[in-house]
Amino acid sequence: MQVTALLAEDPTPMRLLGAGVVLALLWWCWCCFAWLGNVVRADTGPLLGVLLTAMAAVLVVSLTVPEVFAGGEGGINAPLVFVLCYGALRVLHLVAYWVTHPGDDRLHATIRATALTSVAPPFVLLVIGSFFTGWTQILIWLAAVLVDYGAIYATGGSGWRLAAPGHFAERHGLIVIIALGESIVAIGVAVRGYSPTYGVLAGSVAGLLVSAALWRLYFRRVGEPAEERLAAAEGDARTRLARDVYTFLHLPLVGGVVLTALGVKQLLHQVADTGHYDLAEPLHGVGAWALAGGVGLFLLGAAAIRSRTGGRPPAALAAGGVVCLAAGPAVEHVPGLAALGALAVVTAAVVGLYGREAGPARA
Incomplete structure (x- = not known):
């Protein structure tokens, strides 16, 4: 609904591409925790705290979506807040996997590769893009999405699990x-x-x-x-x-x-x-x-x-x-x-x- 509202506010080709980028980022966050929730219990232990923190970050992300291309006109730098919370979600996802599978060396190797290729470089690009507006911001963020998705595909299926x-x-x-x-x-x-x-x-x-x-x-x-x-x-x-x-x-x-x-x-x-x-x-x-x-x-x-x-x-x-x-x-x-x-x-x-x-x- 928030992405549709973002599009409806300014239905131009530039906003169409920007909304697609935002949707891709939000989708990635959700997918990360869909994978995690398939292999670990989410209602007990330290993971409950991780997920509650993630829920708070997602809430902030959703609240900033309508202003994500406004360049900080609403009193806060909405694009930067959006990016920082997105980065926190990606890190929380990897940390949760690490602590819930302490003896899985294969998974830990995949987590390290994911952090170095699919989390850190896109996050840097997203932070840089948040200080720009218009086509510059959107194209930098698009590059971040392409790097992120491409790195996950290149990593392959090694290490991750799907129990159910x-x-x-x-x-x-x-x-x-x-x-x-x-x-x-x-x-x-x-x-x-x-x-x-x-x-x-x-x-x-x-x-x-x-x-x-x-x-x-x-x-x-x-x-x-x-x-x-x-x-x-x-x-x-x-x-x-x-x-x-x-x-x-x-x-x-x-x-x-x-x-x-x-x-x-x-x-x-x-x-x-x-x-x-x-x-x-x-x-x-x-x-x-x-x-x-x-x-x-x-x-x-x-x-x-x-x-x-x-x-x-x-x-x-x-x-x-x-x-x-x-x-x-x-x-x-x-x-x-x-x-x-x-x-x-x-x-x-x-x-x-x-x-x-x-x-x-x-x-």
Whole structure:
């Protein structure tokens, strides 16, 4: 919700890239503790104190997100506070792993490598970027994200553990459903303070149908096969699969929902504000691309997950994703409600076609 609000405040290409960087950093923090929580108990001993400290840091991070590109205009240097808390989270994660596995030399070697390649260099770049504004800040932070993600991928699966595949998959499924829920909340936020009209009602239902189609795709066609494949894998192969499918490839799913929520929010605000907008007026700018592009990103992420987990080549998902990503210019020339209605139909059709392509859904 905070990332969507960050985008909606200034829907420009620069802010779009910046919000993507912020989302990637927040996602990384959450993934770190999802891995940790899969192998240790979080409700007893010193780890409870670590997690409470981490929760406080995450709270501060979330509070500073709306001002993270404001350059300290709100009385504090919000970008620097954001970065310092982010760095604290990354360090707490490694410390917790170290103290809870005192005799695991292989894991300790991986932790040292992670600290030297995936924590320290990106943190330095983030601190430097926090003293700049505009494109300079965003590009420095983007470089930090690329170094961080690339270093984790290069480290491989050696040393990390995944004790409960079902629990791990469930945590990520909950994040997806929370994101989809927030996209529905965005509908209510967009029309708050306006009288309901037939256009608002129609747009709200269409937005709900888009979210429902993405929910159906993930929980009946993507999530369950991925969990089964993860449970069947063992050792480092399981770790690498979890890293690729959940840590890396679930990010485009969440990012796609955030973008779609932005497009739906802007469109419904435009439909509701009849004093300033005509009902047949198209959606323009970043919002127009986000409306369909977010769904496209979600579909491509789902296609990548199915490919990585050994499913059939997801032609319907890949084709639908490419079409939606490329539909931004067309959205700017179609009445907004018509574009959203068409997106709901296309999304449902893609999910249905993939269902026939992939075979019967799980019970």
